Amino acid sequence: MNNLILEVNDVAVAFGGVKAVNGATMSVEVGSVTSVIGPNGAGKTTLFNLISGAIKPDSGTILFQGFEIQKLLPHKIADRGIVRTFQGAKVIKRLSVLENLMLGAQNNPGDNLINFFNPRARNAFEKQARERAMALLKQVGIERFANDYAGILSGGQRKLLDLARALMAEPVMLLLDEPFAGVNPTLVEKLLEVLHALRTEHHLTFLLVEHDLETVMNISDRVVVMAEGRVIADGLPNSIYENQAVVDAYLGTRKLNS
Amino acid sequence: MTAILQPGFWVFILTMSGIYGIFTLGLQVQYGVGGILNFGHVGMMALSSYTMAILVIAHGFNFWIAAASGVAVAALGGAFLGLTTLRLRGDYFSIVSIAFSEIVRYVIFNSDGLTGGSQGSLAIMPIGDAYPSYTDTWDTILYWIRDHLTPIFGEVADRDMAMGILVWITLGILLFIVSRVERTSWARVLRATREDDDVPSALGKNVFRFRLQAVIIGSIIGGIAGIYWALQVTLLSPDDFLTIVTFYAWMILILSGATKVKGLAIAAIFFGFLYGGTRFFTFWPFSVFDASQRSYMRIMIIGIVLIVLMIRRPQGIFGKREEMVLE
Amino acid sequence: MAEFVQLLFNGLVAGSIFGMAALGISLVYSVLHLVNFAAGDFLTLGAFTTFYLATSQHLPFVLAVILSMVIGVIVSLILEFILWRRLRRSGAGMLALFLVASGIAFILRQSIALTFGSDSRRFDLDQLTTYEFLGAQIARAQLIVLLCASIAITGIALFIKKSNIGKDMRAYADNASLAAVSGINVDRVIIATWTISGAYGALAGVFQGTVQGQFTNGMGLDLLLAILAAVVLGTIGDAYGALIGGFVLGVVMDLSTWDALAGGIPSTYKPVVGFAVLVIVLLFKPEGIFGVRARKI
Structure with a gap:
């Protein structure tokens, strides 16, 4: 188990009675690209915020390189080498x-x-x-x-800036929050190219959050599927398609949405 | 009318402008760089000036040690304010900071035995039967300077002129230092926190530490202004430290464009004229009103200027509009 | 015991006044995102217009109070139309709103000083009649203030809870953009907010003037600290919180002077106690007593 860089064990957090993440367990291997996918409200971004320290879990542990980090402040977690980007990209506009x-x-x-x-x-x-x-x-x-x-900067350029800024911090593990959402195809190519280069040249570990499986299919080594605050499937990208729980979860929300 | 023609009037205006300029520079570090809305800044001035006065008069301290202690107490005041309330939302911090400075003034007003209470520093119990004054050491310097000015300016050279020169030299030095500090990466992080906490924290910056440092540095500068204030007025009174003084500084800061140090000195002089100048408006039609009525009108004018400024030119005279409209 | 009852009663009277003024600030904040630093001076304005109408113009006192409330509302609405509306449209930030509010405070306070001078005034009311209750001396004026304030507070709480405008105000405070698209008349909500704030500010000012006996143009400013503390204590933007915050602060400040508590604190330090309570509460509960843990991102 020594090649696990991140271990999330039975983590839960609730906001005003609503359980956003309800006992999630997952792990990330050193040097891998792991993607967390799931329908809206599955708790993906909350899980991300838990790992990066923006929110503290009510229960459960998060281990990074063997150290418990779930009680650390965000900047302490960043010091340890976990650097994140933000959904929709955050830039400091007046810098x-x-x-x-x-x-x-x-x-x-x-x-x-x-x-x-x-x-x-x-x-x-x-x-x-x-x-x-x-x-x-x-x-x-x-x-x-x-x-x-x-x-x-335009929305797409902000995403590139967000990514470059995270890289500037020389992370050990990079957390990317919906890096491909709302990005035009040319830019997706550009992002994938950069990610690929980083992976092969710098042996970075990646954890991605995305809405759809399709987007991350080709770049992921492993896919973790979340629904209603829990991890419902975990495996190779191809095996996820055949997983009945995943199909139900996505179909279920589609019915709710339509 | 004649008052305006006398050099003493101009010296007075410039000296007051300089002291307010120093005072405002403390806010500039806090708001202009860190976006911290401190409305209790005058509390730091009160802490330093009273500490200095008490140490010199009641305990016979050397003036320089007393002044340094005063500034240190202002820094501690800033640290206290920051540690207790800086983690709060921005608007909470503003409210609590106002309360902080009012409490400082309140305690000074009511602690007769320590501060002289409502009678001011004149009522501080001196050692032995000395006169309760804290300006002796400083006066020696001022008179020395005056003696060297007399050959140049003739009779016009006096204690006040020497004071004005020292105030502006201090402001110049502080402006230089602060403009240098604002070019460091420390200030860059602080400017980032003005917009957003999440980005700098995600990059490993302890946002709280940066803000706290900004508040303490601002308080130290406010403390220095307090020492000069004490030396200028020669007798301290709790009424010198009303909340409105903080708003004077805000007005200067807004006039100067807040984010740039450059305009601060000019904005301070503009304020000096508005504040001090109107004191001498004794001619018609102002002569219809008596002195206290004119002083009410002076503060009304400052209120009107603040409002008009915020509506017409929120970026100030020297500020850049583009910085304010970026989305 | 007698002293305790006395202080508790004094605290309740003070708290009811803090609560009324705090309610106005909190409502204005929740609807307009504006901390009204001028609120204290609206209290002063109410006290002085009542003094002018009742003492100089010899109107019946109750009529003078009602007219003062109307004047408070009119001044608030004029400011809304010539200042606040314009600032909102230009997207003014927190600092701009703060500074304009303080500018208004200076202008109000100095206009009052210019008109009435800085001498202290008193209402031509019976301040001397007292009743004895469990050994405590209860002034009739205080009792009337407490009764009227309680009625006013209950009235406004019911208004916000039950009336259509009250419901719209709450909906607008919760989510302004959602409320605007769902057909709530935003202008009506804003006007109602200023009306409540203006009327209750004036009334609180009259009450404070009555309880104090004498008052100057600095009355509202002296009170602003305690009022703001009540607002923050009860979680800014929460109207009921502001009322409770006001009562808590009023009672704690008065009880802190009780001899039985290690000799009590000199009464001149009451505002310091209010501030200390505020800081201690905020240290443990940064959102105020009634704040909920917000969901981040």
Whole structure:
């Protein structure tokens, strides 16, 4: 079991009596791409927020590289190497695109006020980080906006910025919240290309949340299906199609929706 | 009318502007960078000035040590305010911060034995039979400067002019330091927290720590303003620290465009004229009103300017409109 | 025991006034997302217009109070039409709303000072008659204030709960965009909100002036701290919370001076007690007493 980087054990959380996640158990292998899918309201995003520390579980444990992280604050979890993107992409609109990326730089001496009196260390780090940030912007293809306010970017470009900023933090595991939702096909290609490169070159571990199975079919090593706050299936992408519980869950919501 | 023609009037306006400029700079760090809506800033000024006055008068401290202690107490006040309430939602923080400064003033007003109560610093019990003054050391410096100014300005050079010069030198130095601090990555993180907590936290930044530091730094600068205030008025009174003083600073900050340090000095001078200048409007038609009525009208004018500013030009005189409309 | 009853009674009277003023602030916040820093000065305005109408113009006191409430409403509505509406349309942020509210506060307070001077005033009412109850001295004026305030509070609570406008107000406060598309008349909700806030502010001001005996143009400002504390204590935007917050704060502040509690706190420090209560509650329950844990994202 040593190759498990993340273990979620029987985690539950409720909001005002509604059980958003109700005893979910799943795990992620080192270097894999694992996708969590499920109909709306299945608790996918809540599970994500639990892993990244934005909310605290009522019960259950979450282990990252063997350490319990379910009680840690979000920034402590990020320090351990779990970095997330946001549903619909969050950018700091009144910072430039480059400044947004620079936020991701870890252990920046300039973040510590004491180093105000140590400009040499600050400037050296900034210079190096800026070069890395520009390289990342180039990689995702938005380097021409580097000095513009991030607020002027289109939805798709914001997704690229969100991803690049997460990469700037040099994560061990990357959590991507619906990275392909509302993105045009060309951009999906671009994103997949970037993900593929990261996987092969940097051996990153990925955990994705998506609405549909189709989107993540080809890139996932494993698929976890959630419905009504529980994990109802877990396996290879192909095996998920044949799983009766999954079919029921999706058909069930489709009936409710129509 | 004649008052306006005298150099003393201009020196007075500039000195007050400078002190308010320093005071506002503290808010600039908190709001302009960190988006923190602190309405209790005047409390820090009260803490530092009274601490200094009490230590010098009642305990015979060296002025410099007392002044440093005053600023330190202001920093502690900021830390207390931040630690207890900074985790709250933004609007809660604003309300509690107002309450904080009012409580400080309230305690000063009612602690006769320590602060002189409603009679101000004149009623602080001095050591032995000394006169309850905390300005002796400072006056020595001011008179030394005056003596060096006399050859240049002649009779016009006086204690007040020396004071004005020192205030503006201090403001200049602080403006320089703050503009440098605002170029660090510390300030970049803080600017991010102004819009959103989730992004910086997800990138490993302890948002609370950054905000707390901003409040403490702002309080230290507010504390420095408090020391200068004490030296300028020479006699402290609890009424010097009404909540409205914080709003004066907000007005200067909004005028200057909030996010940029550049306009602050000019906005402070503009306020100085509005505030101090109207004091000397003793000619017709203002002569119809007596002095206290004119002082009521002065604050009314400031209220009107605040409202018109927020409706007509919320980005201030020097602010960029585009920064405010980004969605 | 007599002292306890006395303090409890005083606290209830103070609390009923805090609660009425806090209710106005909380309603305005829930509907308009605006912390009305001028609310304290609307209390002062109510007290001074009543003083002017009753003492200088010799109108019957009750009529003067009603007219003052009408004036409070008119001033609130004028401000809505010339300021708040415009600011909402231009998408003004929290800071702009704060600063405009304080600007209004300065203008109101100084206009009152300009008109009436800074001398203290008193209503021409019987302040001396007292009743004895369990050893405590209960002033008739206080008793009347407590009774009237209780009626006013019950009335408004029923109004918000039962009336159509009240239901619309709650729906609008819960979800403004949903309420607007579901056919709620938004203008009517906003006007009703300012009407309640203006009328109750003036009434609370008259009550406070009566209880205090003497009052100056700084009365409302002195009270604002306790009122805001009551609002936050009861969770900002929650009308019933504000009422309860007001009573809790009024009673705690008065009881803190009780001799039996380690000699009690000097009564001049009452506002400090109010603030301390607020900070302690917020430390353990950052959303206020009635806040629910919000769902994130």
